[in-house]
Amino acid sequence: QKEVEQDPGPLSVPEGAIVSLNCTYSNSAFQYFMWYRQYSRKGPELLMYTYSSGNKEDGRFTAQVDKSSKYISLFIRDSQPSDSATYLCAMSDGTISNFGNEKLTFGTGTRLTIIP
Amino acid sequence: NAGVTQTPKFQVLKTGQSMTLQCAQDMNHNSMYWYRQDPGMGLRLIYYSASEGTTDKGEVPNGYNVSRLNKREFSLRLESAAPSQTSVYFCASSDLNPGAAWPQHFGDGTRLSIL
Numbered sequence: 001q002k003e004v005e006q007d008p009g010p011l012s013v014p015e016g017a018i019v020s021l022n023c024t025y026s027n028s029a030f031q032y033f034m035w036y037r038q039y040s041r042k043g044p045e046l047l048m049y050t051y052s053s054g055n056k057e058d059g060r061f062t063a064q065v066d067k068s069s070k071y072i073s074l075f076i077r078d079s080q081p082s083d084s085a086t087y088l089c090a091m092s093d094g095t096i097s098n099f100g101n102e103k104l105t106f107g108t109g110t111r112l113t114i115i116p
Numbered sequence: 117n118a119g120v121t122q123t124p125k126f127q128v129l130k131t132g133q134s135m136t137l138q139c140a141q142d143m144n145h146n147s148m149y150w151y152r153q154d155p156g157m158g159l160r161l162i163y164y165s166a167s168e169g170t171t172d173k174g175e176v177p178n179g180y181n182v183s184r185l186n187k188r189e190f191s192l193r194l195e196s197a198a199p200s201q202t203s204v205y206f207c208a209s210s211d212l213n214p215g216a217a218w219p220q221h222f223g224d225g226t227r228l229s230i231l
Contacts, residue, residue: 008156034219043120043206043222044159088159104220108158 003027006089006107014115019076023089023107026070030091030105033065035074038086038109047087048074079114086111118142120223122207128229129197137192137226139207147210148190149174149220150182152203159206165190197230204228 006023013019021035031052036044048063050056056063062075072091076083089107123138141148150162161174165184179201181193190209194201204227208220 036222041224041227043208043224046219046221049219103161106159108156 001026003105004089004091004107007110008108010111010113012113012115013079015079015081017079017114019079019083019112019114021074021076021087021089021110021112023072023091024070025072025091025105027091027093027105028067028070029093030070031067032092033063033072034090034104035061035063036088036090038088040085044088081114081116084113120207120209120221122205122223122226124226125224126227128231129194130231131197131199133197134193134195135197135228136194137205137207137228138189139191139223140189141207141209141221142188143209143211143221144187145209145211145221146187148184149208149210150180150190150192151206151208152176153206153225154203162192162205194228199230202228202230 004023004025033050035048037047038044048061050063050065053065053067060077064073086109088109090104092104120141129135146167149164151159152162153159160176162176162180163174163182165171168184168187171182171184183191204225206222206225208222210220
């Protein structure tokens with residue numbers, strides 16, 4: 001079983017709909033959670049960054065973390081065609097390895113298409 | 117506002133050939149990373165460098181070597197390319213703060229095909 005599970009999709013929704021993207025994880029030590037957006041033929045770009053449980057809102061985007069269920073979500077309100085991309089979740093326990101490195105564990109990504 | 121720059125963007129190699137992928141960042145970050153991204157596998161860490169002068173293996177290091185040339189530059193070398201190394205390679209960088217996790221910033225990738 002992977003440490004982080006993410007439904008690969010593809011997910012297609014009409015413009016203006018609310019989108020819900022989710023990841024589950026098994027490592028209870030994870031406490032830093034991120035969402036990256038990756039457009040086709042581009043690198044991942046950081047979208048949202050949260051610590052511990054709770055919600056964080058940024059414009060049309062809301063990140064939600066439920067540590068008791070080991071479940072994180074990203075909601076996109078009033079979805080636009082420009083939101084069409086692959087969304088990757090990533091998480092960390094925040095510890096530094098003996099070599100001074102911190103490790104991020106990524107989901108495999110959900111491919112989202114917003115239909116005009 | 118360049119961020120993380122990777123060269124080349126595309127490359128086709130024959131089995132057994134060697135090549136070096138270049139990465140440079142202008143954000144004064146301490147840590148740099150090399151990942152490969154394959155369908156259904158997500159991003160997998162190949163090598164990382166916590167600071168100038170240090171490197172260490174990630175999840176999938178076999179067949180690769182790295183060099184942290186200075187604080188800005190981190191290169192990935194394939195000594196004898198194999199078809200299994202066909203992938204998209206991403207370089208990333210981040211700051212480092214013990215006790216916290218800093219987000220990693222990615223380049224746009226190098227698409228490598230090994231025939």
